[in-house]
Amino acid sequence: MPTLSNSALSAGAFQDETPLSRTQVEQLIDNRIIEDEVKASVIRKRGLDFKLTPALREQLIKRGAGTQIIQALEEQDEIAAFAAYSKEKDPVLRLKIGQELKRNYPRNPRVAAIASEMGELELELFEASYRKFDANPNAANLKTVLELGTEQLNKNNDRMTELHVRTRLASATGKGMIGNFYTDLENSRKYASQALALLENTASVSSQDIDKFNSLRADNxxxxxxFMGLYLLRQQSPDADQAIGFLNRAAEFKVGSSAVDPNTFWLRAMARDMKLQKSGEEYRNLTKNQRVGRQAQSLCATFNELVNQLIEDYASVIKRSCKVRLSPP
Structure with a gap:
């Protein structure tokens, strides 16, 4: 380990640009001949290759570091911390460093810009967690999405951020309900209802956000x-009619994936089967005389219509579930 002798300081310390190690700083402090002003200048010129923790700061003060030396060390430590933030590419580590900068250097003018960027990083991490869940839907990945999404909603009131996060939470919990690894129906319904209210409200969207809004709306x-149809079928007292209303809209929404998702038609078939069973029960409860009257005719017409609709839905499920691959000749 190179040492800092008196002659080295006087002859070449200012020409050397390599950062000072902790040992070299301690040697600098121990030198009783050189003035603190010169020592501080060397520290500012060379910088540091170590982190100045609160504990180390106290140790150096006890070793004899004066105010000028400590101030120079703190300045260089701050410069190094911001440089590390600028160089870091990993969003997780970048966010961690940014949080430390906000906590340790609140008066630094660069903190405001970093705080703004951290909001973008947090949203990026949330989106990355959703992509991971979407590629591998399971309870553990869903838990991460819910945790990061809740943090986002607690921190940011920006309308487009809220729309983005609530839509992702609605999608993730809906897929969890369909996959049977998430069972909180009311929480899922809450996310879906909130997302629905935001996606259907086009009036309050600013002109600068309209393209992003339209993209989110089309995709989700x-x-x-x-999902709203699913929850109506899974609630304690299923509402087949309302469920069919939502599922019809899902099937007719051609710009998104719901129109080609077999689950849309499977759920609608379930709702229509509920109505079919109810019509059959009503018919069985008719008296012999009623079974030849108008009420029976109406029930039979409803029954036939539901059977035809069920056939169409089951055909749609099969069509959208099968991938036909043609072998080369």
Whole structure:
């Protein structure tokens, strides 16, 4: 380890640009001949290759570091911390460093810009967690999405951020309900209802956000309709008619994935089967005389219509579930 002798300081310390190690700083402090002003200048010129923790700061003060030396060390430590933030590419580590900068250097003018960027990083990490969940839907990945999404909603009131996060939460919990690894129906319904209200409200969207809004709406509204239909079928007292209303909208929303998702038609078939069973029960409860009257005719017409609709839905499920591959000649 190179040492800092008196002659080295006087002859070449200012020409050497390599950062000072902790040992070299301690040697500098121990030198009783050189003035603190010169020592501080060397520290500012060379910089540091170590982090000045609160504990180390106290140790150096006890070793004899004066105010000028400590101030120079703190300045260089701050410069190094901001440089590390600028160089870091990993969003997780960058966010961690940014949080430390906000906590340790609140008066630094660069903190405001970093705080703004951290909001973008947090949203980026949330989106990365959703992509991971979407590629591998399971309870553990969903838990991460919910945790990061809740943090986002607690921190940011920006309308487009809220729309983005609530839509992702609605999608993730909906897929969890369909996959049977998430069971909180009311929480899922809450996310879907909130997303639906935002996606259907085009009046309050600013001109600068309209393209982003339209993209989110196209990608997600149909699936939110599907999830709303699912929850109506899974609630304690299923509502087949309302469910069919939402599922019809999901099937008719051609710009998104809901119109080609077999689950849309499977759920609608379930709702229509509920109505079919109810019509059959009503018919069985008719008296012999009623079974030849108008009420029976109406029930039979409803029954036939539902059977035809069920056939169409089952055909749609099969069509959208199968991938036909043609072998080369």
């Amino acid at each position: 509204l149909g699936m939110v309709y599907q």
